Amino acid sequence: MNEGKLKPLAVLAEKRYPALPNVPTVSEAGFNFTPTVYYGAYAPAGTPAAIVTRMGQLLATAAADPAVMKTMNAAGFAPLTESPKAFADRVTRDRAAWGPIAKSLGLSLE
Incomplete structure (x- = not known):
């Protein structure tokens, strides 16, 4: 990930990524929003x-x-x-x- 082929401008998260500690978050980069990408586990409605x-x-x-x-x-x-x-x-x-x-x-x- 840190091979120098791409220069990331910002990460789409509330906190900096551990793998890219020198890359700012979107809000740190000056944009007035914090989009996040996330994965989650879901269960069917009515699951106890x-x-x-x-x-x-x-x-x-x-x-x-x-x-x-x-x-x-x-x-x-x-x-x-x-x-x-x-x-x-x-x-x-x-x-x-x-x-x-x-x-x-x-x-x-x-």
């Missing part, structure tokens, strides 16, 4: 809360594993774990913020 909680715990444990962290950092990912409720809130906020823009462009979720 105990199962959702346990799944969150298992994912957090996996993300904290040094080998997993090393692999994710090498691929340019900065693992962030949060509670299922916090993740659901993040998705709700992002849909509210980006949904109208996507709709105006004729994009839709599938």
Whole structure:
């Protein structure tokens, strides 16, 4: 990732990526927004809360594993774990913020 072939201008995250510590975030680069790219685990509607909680715990444990962290950092990912409720809130906020823009462009979720 640090071979000097590309010069990254900013990362799309709230914090700098560990693999690219000298590359500013978008907001640090002077743009007035903080887009983030993230992956999450979803469960079908109606999944019992105990199962959702346990799944969150298992994912957090996996993300904290040094080998997993090393692999994710090498691929340019900065693992962030949060509670299922916090993740659901993040998705709700992002849909509210980006949904109208996507709709105006004729994009839709599938």
